[in-house]
Amino acid sequence: MKIIGPRVVEAYVGEYASGKSEVAVNRAVDLAAIGRRVTLVDLDIVEPCYTLRPIKRELQQEGINVLAWETKDTIGLGEAGNVLRAENRWALRRSGDIVLDIGYGVEGAKTLNLLEGAGTDPDLKIYVVINIARPVTGSVMDIVDYIRELGKVHGIINNSHLGEDTDVDIVQQGALMVEAAARQLQLPVVATTAITKIAALIGPVDMAGHPVKKLNRYMPRTFW
Amino acid sequence: MPEKPIQGEKRVFMTGNEVVARAAVAAEAEIMYGYPITPQNEIMHYWTRMLPKYGLRFLQTEDELSAGFTTTGGVLAGRRAFTATAGPGNTLMQEPLSMAEAMRLPVVVIVQQRGGPSTATVIYSQQEVTMTTLGGNGEGLRVVYSTATHQDLYDYTIKAFNTAWKYRFPTFVLGDGYQAKMRESLTMYDPALRGIAMVPTEPYVGRAGMPGVDREPTLLRNTYNVEEELFEVLEQYIADYDKVAPEIAEYDAFATEDAELTVISHGVVSRACKEAVKELREDGYKVGYFRPITLRPLPVDQLRDVAGQAKQLLVVESANGQLDRLIKEAIYGSTAEMLSMFKPGVGITTEEVVARVKEIKDPARSDKLRVLH
Numbered sequence: 001m002k003i004i005g006p007r008v009v010e011a012y013v014g015e016y017a018s019g020k021s022e023v024a025v026n027r028a029v030d031l032a033a034i035g036r037r038v039t040l041v042d043l044d045i046v047e048p049c050y051t052l053r054p055i056k057r058e059l060q061q062e063g064i065n066v067l068a069w070e071t072k073d074t075i076g077l078g079e080a081g082n083v084l085r086a087e088n089r090w091a092l093r094r095s096g097d098i099v100l101d102i103g104y105g106v107e108g109a110k111t112l113n114l115l116e117g118a119g120t121d122p123d124l125k126i127y128v129v130i131n132i133a134r135p136v137t138g139s140v141m142d143i144v145d146y147i148r149e150l151g152k153v154h155g156i157i158n159n160s161h162l163g164e165d166t167d168v169d170i171v172q173q174g175a176l177m178v179e180a181a182a183r184q185l186q187l188p189v190v191a192t193t194a195i196t197k198i199a200a201l202i203g204p205v206d207m208a209g210h211p212v213k214k215l216n217r218y219m220p221r222t223f224w
Numbered sequence: 225m226p227e228k229p230i231q232g233e234k235r236v237f238m239t240g241n242e243v244v245a246r247a248a249v250a251a252e253a254e255i256m257y258g259y260p261i262t263p264q265n266e267i268m269h270y271w272t273r274m275l276p277k278y279g280l281r282f283l284q285t286e287d288e289l290s291a292g293f294t295t296t297g298g299v300l301a302g303r304r305a306f307t308a309t310a311g312p313g314n315t316l317m318q319e320p321l322s323m324a325e326a327m328r329l330p331v332v333v334i335v336q337q338r339g340g341p342s343t344a345t346v347i348y349s350q351q352e353v354t355m356t357t358l359g360g361n362g363e364g365l366r367v368v369y370s371t372a373t374h375q376d377l378y379d380y381t382i383k384a385f386n387t388a389w390k391y392r393f394p395t396f397v398l399g400d401g402y403q404a405k406m407r408e409s410l411t412m413y414d415p416a417l418r419g420i421a422m423v424p425t426e427p428y429v430g431r432a433g434m435p436g437v438d439r440e441p442t443l444l445r446n447t448y449n450v451e452e453e454l455f456e457v458l459e460q461y462i463a464d465y466d467k468v469a470p471e472i473a474e475y476d477a478f479a480t481e482d483a484e485l486t487v488i489s490h491g492v493v494s495r496a497c498k499e500a501v502k503e504l505r506e507d508g509y510k511v512g513y514f515r516p517i518t519l520r521p522l523p524v525d526q527l528r529d530v531a532g533q534a535k536q537l538l539v540v541e542s543a544n545g546q547l548d549r550l551i552k553e554a555i556y557g558s559t560a561e562m563l564s565m566f567k568p569g570v571g572i573t574t575e576e577v578v579a580r581v582k583e584i585k586d587p588a589r590s591d592k593l594r595v596l597h
Contacts, residue, residue, distance in 0.1 A: 105269075
């Protein structure tokens with residue numbers, strides 16, 4: 001049975017290695033798991049070295065409609081320019097929930113402009129994913145500057161981590177810094193995200209009172 | 225005075241290209257010259273993003289020939305200058321880098337290897353070893369550090385500037401597309417806090433004083449009239465290089481003392497080999513691990529020791545024998561059996577290395593396993 005409710009339309013933007021794709025994939029999986037119809041759209045046309053291509057089939061088996069290139073359909077990947085798939089361009093016109101995984105940085109965020117209806121879709125929420133272990137977003141001031149540069153943003157996700165070396169401390173520090181930045185920007189912090197093991201150690205809310213969401217790791221399998 | 229790019233130490237997480245850009249800033253590099261090519265683009269992206277904050281400079285040239293030559297120009301003016309490239313860009317850069325060898329210019333080049341020959345793939349390979357160590361029309365009077373981790377990229381990018389300016393040979397940091405793009409944690413630090421002083425730079429041209437009166441005239445040449453003139457200069461350069469080579473050479477090794485077979489690899493492939501050797505040791509195989517960190521000059525004495533100890537050497541690389549050729553030259557005369565695992569342009573996993581060693585060590589068992597499959 002499909003749940004009828006408000007349409008979820010979310011775009012995830014952020015820096016390289018912020019974890020935006022991981023957060024986007026997990027969001028799509030979670031939505032599909034509760035029976036919602038979800039389309040996950042790969043919009044990384046900046047430089048697609050980590051893309052959804054390698055896990056496209058796996059995600060489709062979880063009931064997600066994935067709009068992404070197949071490797072065999074591309075020529076000179078990363079070199080000959082990246083073409084926006086026609087289907088992806090019109091993704092916002094689809095019914096059901098839409099999760100958009102956007103390329104990195106300001107140039108990545110501009111990709112949204114290529115989407116039909118991006119400027120007018122009443123449901124579209126743009127969330128920026130922040131990892132304080134990345135020097136570009138390593139201090140409250142840097143986070144504020146970074147998010148201001150991105151243009152329109154509706155909320156922030158604290159996804160602070162150190163890859164394999166992630167501990168509770170970095171996630172909690174991230175929660176406090178993202179909270180401070182969010183106040184300056186007058187933006188909500190939507191959630192703190194962390195791998196299941198760390199999320200379990202933190203509990204349902206982090207130090208700054210944000211809900212904690214568990215992440216399953218998909219992206220390590222997606223290199224090129 | 226702009227703030228210091230890194231104060232104290234900090235555990236961070238990022239892509240290899242960003243590591244290089246940040247290490248260059250930490251090493252007090254002043255200017256980068258470059259032309260875009262995947263997979264090194266983000267070195268330029270991050271360098272240019274940091275420009276205003278730290279008062280740095282950047283020049284995008286029309287191609288890699290120009291990027292290489294303008295880098296030599298920056299160095300001639302006494303700037304701590306560098307460039308970054310890959311694949312066909314590295315090919316073009318061999319011409320300006322030959323000039324840097326001819327003039328003993330401390331140019332620093334970061335190479336993120338991609339598939340070859342030609343445009344091939346933007347992704348990964350270890351196929352730029354021959355070109356980076358011995359490219360250009362000359363004698364390979366250069367230093368090449370092959371990195372394996374993001375920590376290496378940070379450490380050796382800083383070190384490359386000091387090696388270049390101390391010894392006055394062009395210095396390369398040889399990474400690859402995997403290292404460029406993958407995300408990994410590392411510790412960034414202010415070099416001064418680790419006792420690393422940056423070797424001061426000085427201009428080659430436009431020095432104070434009247435040449436021939438107040439100081440020796442500067443004579444920068446990459447062209448000579450007769451063979452003897454060239455020979456005399458090269459003899460001196462080669463003697464200088466041979467003298468400092470043992471000081472510069474670096475390696476990493478373990479379990480080689482009693483090894484019957486030693487696995488030799490470099491760069492990112494050495495990560496797979498390291499794990500493979502650990503696993504094989506646990507299974508009772510007498511295997512050793514050797515990784516030259518400098519591919520030019522090679523740690524020749526240590527390689528010869530290893531070749532003298534082990535009966536077999538297994539060279540593993542994402543190229544068709546480019547490291548293997550260098551190793552064979554270094555250990556010439558050794559009776560160790562040379563074995564190989566070459567996968568040009570393709571990554572190599574721990575499991576594959578373990579399987580290859582087992583295939584060598586227990587051929588019968590491997591055959592049986594194959595039948596079972």
